[in-house]
Amino acid sequence: MAVGTDRINTRRQKLYALFGTYWAYLFLVLEIIFFALTARGFFSLRVLQNILFFGTPIFLLGTAETFVIITGGIDLSVGFVMGFAAVLGAKLVAGFTALGMGPAASIVLGLGITLIVGLIPGFINGTLVARLDVPPFIATFAMFGISHGVSELLLGGVWAKNLPHLANAIGNGFFLYIVPGKAASLFQRPVVQRGVRVLEIVPNVVVITFVVILIVAFILKRTKFGQHTYAIGGNIDAATKAGINVKKHLVRIYMLSSFLATLAGTIYVLKYVTGKGDAGAPFLLDSIVAVVIGGASLYGGKGTVGRTVLGCFILATLETGLRVLGVSTFDKYIAVGIILIIAVLIDQFSPELVHKED
Amino acid sequence: MKSAEALEETAGRRRARIIEVVAKNWASFFLLILLVVFSFTGRGFFSLGNLQTIVHLSTVLLLLAAAETFVIISGGIDLSVGMVMGFTAIISAKIMQILYRAELPQGTCILIGVLAGLAVCTLPGLISGILVARYRVPPFIATLGMWGVTLGVQLKVCGGYTIPFLPPKLVDIGNGYLIYVLPGRAVSLFSPPPGVAQTQIRELIRIAPNSFIFLLVVLGVMWHLLRNTKFGQHTYAIGGSMDAAVRAGIDVPRHLLKIYVLSTFLAGLAGIFNVFQAGLGNFTRFNAMYELFAIAGVIIGGASLMGGKGRIIGSIIGVLIIGVLETGLLISGVEPFYRFIAVGVILIVAVVIDHLFPDLF
Numbered sequence: 001m002a003v004g005t006d007r008i009n010t011r012r013q014k015l016y017a018l019f020g021t022y023w024a025y026l027f028l029v030l031e032i033i034f035f036a037l038t039a040r041g042f043f044s045l046r047v048l049q050n051i052l053f054f055g056t057p058i059f060l061l062g063t064a065e066t067f068v069i070i071t072g073g074i075d076l077s078v079g080f081v082m083g084f085a086a087v088l089g090a091k092l093v094a095g096f097t098a099l100g101m102g103p104a105a106s107i108v109l110g111l112g113i114t115l116i117v118g119l120i121p122g123f124i125n126g127t128l129v130a131r132l133d134v135p136p137f138i139a140t141f142a143m144f145g146i147s148h149g150v151s152e153l154l155l156g157g158v159w160a161k162n163l164p165h166l167a168n169a170i171g172n173g174f175f176l177y178i179v180p181g182k183a184a185s186l187f188q189r190p191v192v193q194r195g196v197r198v199l200e201i202v203p204n205v206v207v208i209t210f211v212v213i214l215i216v217a218f219i220l221k222r223t224k225f226g227q228h229t230y231a232i233g234g235n236i237d238a239a240t241k242a243g244i245n246v247k248k249h250l251v252r253i254y255m256l257s258s259f260l261a262t263l264a265g266t267i268y269v270l271k272y273v274t275g276k277g278d279a280g281a282p283f284l285l286d287s288i289v290a291v292v293i294g295g296a297s298l299y300g301g302k303g304t305v306g307r308t309v310l311g312c313f314i315l316a317t318l319e320t321g322l323r324v325l326g327v328s329t330f331d332k333y334i335a336v337g338i339i340l341i342i343a344v345l346i347d348q349f350s351p352e353l354v355h356k357e358d
Numbered sequence: 359m360k361s362a363e364a365l366e367e368t369a370g371r372r373r374a375r376i377i378e379v380v381a382k383n384w385a386s387f388f389l390l391i392l393l394v395v396f397s398f399t400g401r402g403f404f405s406l407g408n409l410q411t412i413v414h415l416s417t418v419l420l421l422l423a424a425a426e427t428f429v430i431i432s433g434g435i436d437l438s439v440g441m442v443m444g445f446t447a448i449i450s451a452k453i454m455q456i457l458y459r460a461e462l463p464q465g466t467c468i469l470i471g472v473l474a475g476l477a478v479c480t481l482p483g484l485i486s487g488i489l490v491a492r493y494r495v496p497p498f499i500a501t502l503g504m505w506g507v508t509l510g511v512q513l514k515v516c517g518g519y520t521i522p523f524l525p526p527k528l529v530d531i532g533n534g535y536l537i538y539v540l541p542g543r544a545v546s547l548f549s550p551p552p553g554v555a556q557t558q559i560r561e562l563i564r565i566a567p568n569s570f571i572f573l574l575v576v577l578g579v580m581w582h583l584l585r586n587t588k589f590g591q592h593t594y595a596i597g598g599s600m601d602a603a604v605r606a607g608i609d610v611p612r613h614l615l616k617i618y619v620l621s622t623f624l625a626g627l628a629g630i631f632n633v634f635q636a637g638l639g640n641f642t643r644f645n646a647m648y649e650l651f652a653i654a655g656v657i658i659g660g661a662s663l664m665g666g667k668g669r670i671i672g673s674i675i676g677v678l679i680i681g682v683l684e685t686g687l688l689i690s691g692v693e694p695f696y697r698f699i700a701v702g703v704i705l706i707v708a709v710v711i712d713h714l715f716p717d718l719f
Contacts, residue, residue, distance in 0.1 A: 134709045145702030152695035330513035337506025
């Protein structure tokens with residue numbers, strides 16, 4: 001008898017463990033089935049690609065937040081650093097174009113400079129956190145205010161105009177075009193007669209986003225940099241004793257975070273062909289929620305890029321699905337709040353089981 | 359020789375003492391400096407009317423900061439206060455609107471609306487309190503969840519528009535003053551002296567907005583609660599060391615629950631005040647970031663995010679610094695975006711000073 005109940009108990013525990021580990025996948029599948037059944041036209045190539053297309057900022061900011069949260073910190077500035085980058089990038093590209101540079105040169109130069117300047121907020125954040133012992137919440141909130149102010153100042157009330165058409169072509173173009181049964185081409189939209197359907201596969205910005213996310217995921221999973229990140233989040237004293245230069249590493253983490261936010265800002269420039277100061281503001285909450293849904297702990301030491309991407313998928317699908325359904329986006333906030341709490345409760349109730357996996 | 363050394367030593371000690379006093383009260387000094395500077399740079403800044411306006415407009419943030427003070431001292435954080443404020447304002451205004459349309463007397467509409475608002479505003483706090491205290495969900499996450507839920511609910515109720523057509527008496531109360539003086543002719547309480555012509559309205563001196571009295575009462579009670587009662591003691595104890603508090607026999611989960619309910623109750627008061635002030639039901643915009651400015655005020659006022667430290671008076675000074683800065687920059691003709699930068703920089707300065715002088719408060 002006793003052995004029997006034991007076996008049942010372990011089996012039940014295993015079930016809980018499975019659920020605790022994979023509930024997010026299950027949730028995503030259920031979500032997609034729900035929208036496929038209720039929202040007309042949801043299950044189409046176009047809408048599924050739109051989830052990715054409009055989700056790019058969530059994916060990038062979520063990835064940025066993953067690194068910071070693994071170290072036990074938080075970065076509240078990502079949203080407005082993204083806005084700052086969008087404004088700066090758009091102004092620079094427009095300025096270079098006005099100076100008479102070619103479209104390709106002005107885009108590369110403008111956005112390149114933006115990506116470098118975007119490291120500065122991260123450097124300041126990191127220095128405050130690592131060297132001056134300012135709590136991450138406060139340091140990055142201060143940077144949130146500062147980058148908001150600076151981007152509005154840069155904007156000066158006038159949106160950047162007259163960006164080259166090439167920006168639009170990159171930002172809203174697709175990686176692969178297929179004319180069924182006839183031709184396929186990369187990047188360039190084939191010239192066809194009116195009425196002929198062209199399949200557009202994978203937006204360019206999604207390709208850029210996921211290449212970068214793959215690289216960063218590799219860094220976190222396979223390199224010393226990633227190992228040290230987990231070590232610092234797990235136990236900062238032990239990490240120091242193990243000879244890790246914690247301060248330097250933390251500065252780098254915050255710089256990486258604001259670099260990814262800046263990248264999201266430059267993608268915004270390509271997508272919308274202008275820059276807005278509050279371009280990234282709505283995505284701050286989403287990015288943190290995505291990381292938590294992905295099973296990271298705000299106390300640090302836990303989390304992976306892959307699972308954060310899963311969390312981002314859940315949120316991006318929710319947003320697009322509700323829009324296709326024609327429901328007011330107000331419901332999104334309620335849903336996100338409830339999902340967040342459920343995620344943490346599941347994590348709380350099966351702690352040792354889920355933690356073992358990492 | 360020796361006496362000279364001793365003299366030098368006392369001088370050194372005195373200097374250390376002065377530095378300590380300045381560092382300890384740097385926020386108050388900073389507030390004074392701001393007031394002086396803006397009095398020179400901004401025309402009409404240093405006037406009774408303007409200074410009263412600054413406090414009147416800071417009312418909401420002061421209440422939210424008081425809420426945040428309790429939570430932060432206990433070692434937590436409440437990100438939902440700004441949204442709970444809008445949530446309460448919308449629900450209370452909606453009820454007033456319905457009753458007023460049903461042609462009930464204004465007093466009844468307002469009373470029922472206020473009571474209903476105060477009842478619902480404790481719900482989010484109850485939920486986040488249970489999550490934090492019983493299920494050990496990190497406060498950041500639990501209250502972020504309530505942030506989303508209360509934002510969604512208020513937007514659903516109001517449909518994304520402010521709620522109009524409320525009893526007109528609301529604004530009279532919310533924006534009224536305690537004392538009106540028409541120099542040399544008349545004095546009256548609560549409403550302008552009867553028979554004041556439109557031409558004389560500019561001469562009318564208004565003293566002590568009604569919001570002052572409201573603030574004095576609420577903040578006074580909170581100050582007393584935190585400083586002189588067992589409730590306050592327990593709050594500091596939990597923030598100082600959770601384990602020690604448990605061993606000292608404090609029912610920590612129960613106390614934490616109370617703190618989160620108190621926090622959203624104060625946020626609800628802010629929401630109801632907002633209805634009185636605006637005469638409309640305003641929802642909180644998702645990027646308004648009230649909670650962050652309230653937290654900034656509390657931190658500038660000397661509290662620590664690690665818990666166990668903070669005072670109501672400090673939080674009041676912190677919020678007033680933000681309020682004076684905003685109004686002062688505006689009157690001085692500086693572009694409004696600088697205020698974000700300024701608040702950010704002051705916040706960093708506050709924490710660095712706190713770090714350099716850890717044992718001051």
